[in-house]
Amino acid sequence: MFFEMRSYAVLLTVFNRIELTRKSLVDFEKAVSFIPNASFDIFLTDDGSTDNTKEVISQEFPNITILEGNGNLFWCRGMVNSWKYACGNNVNYDGYFWLNNDSYIFPNSIKEILSSSSEKSDQAIISGAFKSAINGLTTYGGRLKGQVKNLDPNGTLQRIEWMNGNLVFVPKYVFDRIGMLDDTFWHAIGDYDYGLRAIKNNIEVYLSKDYVGICEDHEKIEACYDVNVPIKKRFKNFYTPLGDDPFLRFIFLKRHYTIFKATKSFIITHLFVLFPSLMKLYNNK
Known part of the structure; x- marks a missing residue:
């Protein structure tokens, strides 16, 4: 799996919350340090932050490509902005990671996701399952249509339909067939739409075997x-x-x-x- 050199793009979009972003990136860099023979290019869209996100990140993470949004992109369009730039980077990436800046991943998470992707011949989407540090309950990852509760990881790859975008791996095979997120959707819904579009194209979407990290449930009534x-x-x-x-x-x-x-x-x-x-x-x- 890891003997040939592979290249991956990592996509983020952020607005303020610099401390969350910093921790998320530190955790990610720790996780990829366990993966030899692979490079990870990070593309971060800063959508008009007012907390010096650009300055802090550029100083502490000089290898990250920071893109400037207009303050009106929000999550989905910000992710598309990062993705488009990555596609113009003249690198034939083997896959793309989505990462939310409020999602803190475990050291073995990226290795496990790539291993799971390899089990499916790098032809399926893998969505990471997250839990709360407060009560240990599942917060994000994915579920089946008609279900309200997200599936708990059970040590196997479980098929899902409604996918959360906290930490997702999209291999090249998938990207070549369905492209990137649809910027019709401004903030939410884009991750759900992407997973369902994949399924319509006979591409399977799986929940990670185990929890990949911590992310508190921030669902609230609009x-x-x-x-x-x-x-x-x-x-x-x-x-x-x-x-x-x-x-x-x-x-x-x-x-x-x-x-x-x-x-x-x-x-x-x-x-x-x-x-x-x-x-x-x-x-x-």
Whole structure:
């Protein structure tokens, strides 16, 4: 597996949170130090940070390529920005890693993910499973359609459908067939869409055999569904990348499910913004 020289691109996008970014990069560099005969080029889009992210990272990690965003890219479009630059780097990469800057990986994680990819002839996507340092429960990784809870790793490669983008390996075989993330999606949904697009192209998506790191669950109710937020502000948040943009949700559901499901969701989410209490009743039915 590791005898021939291989090259990988590592993709990040960040906005502030310099301490998280620093720790994430330190952990990543430690993990790749266990992998001989491989190089890792890191491409980081700094999307308008105001906490000196660019200056700190360029000083402490001089080998990282730092790209400047316009402050309006958010996660998915920021990742696409990093990916496009990596593709123009005149290196025929063997694969691409996605890494979130709030995800802290274990020293053996990259080696294990590459080993799992090799088991699948480097023709499948591997998504890393994360757990909470507070309670040890699974926080991110992936799940099957229709499930609310993410799958727990069980020592084997389990197929998943809805994939989280905290730490993901996309081998060259996959990239050559489905390309990069779709920048139709601004912030969220892009990772789910990528995994489902892969499956439609007969590419399998797997959860890592074991936990690859620590990432706390930061899922929270969007302001658009918060009864304590004034209705005008709820709708303002609703149509932003950090809300639950109904148009992007419509595109996603129409693409991967049915136009009926997409239309139903479009109507229901608007009702939830108008009457947030309906959301709890709907989810508990």
